[in-house]
Amino acid sequence: MNPRRSFLTSLFGLGAGAAVLTRAAKAKQVSDTETPGPLPVVTPDVADLPFTVDNGVKVLHLVAEPVKQTVIPGRTFDLWGFNGSAPGPTIQAxxxxxxxxxxxxxxxxxxxxxxxxxxxxIEMDGVPGIGQKPVAPGGRFVYEFTLHQNGTFFYHSHMAMQEMVGMLGGFIIHPKIPYSPRVDKDYLILLQEYAVLPNSTMPNSMNMEFNWLTFNGKSGPAATPLIIRLGDRVRIRLINLGMDHHPIHLHGYTFQVTGHEGARQPEAIWARGDTVLVGVAQARDIEFVADRVGDWMFHCHLPHHMMNHMSSNVGSMAMTNGPLSMKMPGMAMPANAEQIPLFPQDAYMEGPMMAMDKEVEKPETYGLPAGWSGFIGGMMTLARVLPPDQYEKIMELKAAR
Ligand SMILES: [Cu+2]
Incomplete structure (x- = not known):
């Protein structure tokens, strides 16, 4: 008998048979740890909500509070959110x-x-005045319940104007039986919109014209690109809470809509498409196999939702201050530009002069063409499908960050 077995036998009174069972149990434990658990969902630019465990109950702390949210460098808004951000941290359970x-x-x-x-x-449903008393300023409320569903859910204030100033967060419930086919990347993007007048940092929650459109609290080009390795199967979960429905479009791919708010859909009815309409209060999960290299646009296709700080076009006002071509480095303007009806359109909205590559630089933007950021605004980011060497390079940069 080896010394260790002898030690165990003396400590626990285990006979040889028990020792064999112990080994079998140990082997089972090893195989359990080898079984991959649910792939964590990544919410670019938003943290996950941490938890502790108390007698088998996951305990999480959420604080509703005023927050400063930087939507693009130089534009920080006063919003209301949870735990320091709007949207609030993502819950994964x-x-x-x-x-x-x-x-x-x-x-x-x-x-x-x-x-x-x-x-x-009903008393956990979080509707003030109906299922529960409103939680007063400085007050506290404990919600406790069991999750028997799985899918893409969210949490929000049930006060209408509070919803419009940021109070939303994602709530992912991983399934007991993993979804098939498994994905290599699982992303969550929350869609929000704000009407912020010039020289203000506060959204007007009653305005119906929104000039700041965000993915996870960031407008393009500040929204962090999705980094995908060539060949990955990818899921992107979209959640919308605002006044508009958003047709979200992916370039270069045909995806399948595999989940709605509330539930994953049976495979037999997965709809194929390249644009998915995410209505107000809805969630949509899309999946595709990333088999084509490229920095593919992923964005809301409403034209006004692809721009930042949109304000009325003021025609040829800028021309009073010198030739237009001088204001647009790298852009050849026709001599009669001023006389062409409708000009300018996008010239002042996007392009090289609006680029902020340096300000939004991060590992995920590595290798993008110079000036890229001038062409991305609003609810827009990139799904970067990269060959292994470029993918690994970005992973290295991220690890070193
Ligand atoms: Cu939109």
Missing amino acids: NEGDRVRFIFENHLPEPTAIHWHGLELP
């Missing part, structure tokens, strides 16, 4: 989990959290 949310209201007015799409007791 597993089907079957018991969860407890300790919620604190650090806003100057009453609020509550609604768990959009979750099947739970």
Whole structure:
């Protein structure tokens, strides 16, 4: 008998048979750890909400509070969000989990959290004045319930104007039985919109014309590109809470719509397409195999939602200050540009003169052509499908960050 077995036998009174069982149990444990768990969802530019475990219950802390959210470099807005950001941190849990949310209201007015799409007791539904008392400023409320669904959900304030100033977050419930086929990348993007008048940092929640459109609280080109290795199967989950429906379009690929808010869809009805309309209060999951290299645009296709800080076009005003060509380095302007009806359109909205490559530089933008950032605005980012060497280079840069 080897010394270790002898030690165990003396410590636990285990006979030879028990020792064999122990080895079998150990082998099972090893194979369990080898079984891949749910692939974590990545929410670019947004943190995950951490949790602790208390007697098998996942405990999470959410604080509603005023936040400063930088949508692009140089533009920081006063919003209301959760735990320091708008949108708030992403919740990731597993089907079957018991969860407890300790919620604190650090806003100057009453609020509550609604768990959009979750099947739970009415007193946990988070509607102030109906299922629960409003949570007063400085107040606290504990939500606790069991998750028996899986899919792409979200949480938000159920007060209409609060929704319009940022109070939204993602809530991913990973399935007990993994979805098939498995994906290599799983992203979450939350769609929000704000109307911020010139010289203001505060959105006007009653305005119906939105001039700042965000993916995860960032407008293009500040929205971090999705980094995909050639051959990866990719899922992108989209959540929309605002006043507009957003037709989200992916260049270069035909995807399948595999999930709606509330549930994954049966494979037999997965719709194929390249644009998915994400209506207000809806979520859509799309999946595709990234088998074509490129920096592919991924964006809302409403023209006004592809721009930043849109304000009325002021015609040839800029021409009073010198020849137009001088203002547009690298752009050859026809001599009679001023006389061409409708000019300018995009000349002042995007292009080389609006580029901010340096300001938005990060590992995920490595290798993009100079001036790229001048052509990306609003609800827009890039799905960068990269060959292995370029993919690894970006992973190295990220690790070194
Ligand atoms: Cu849109």
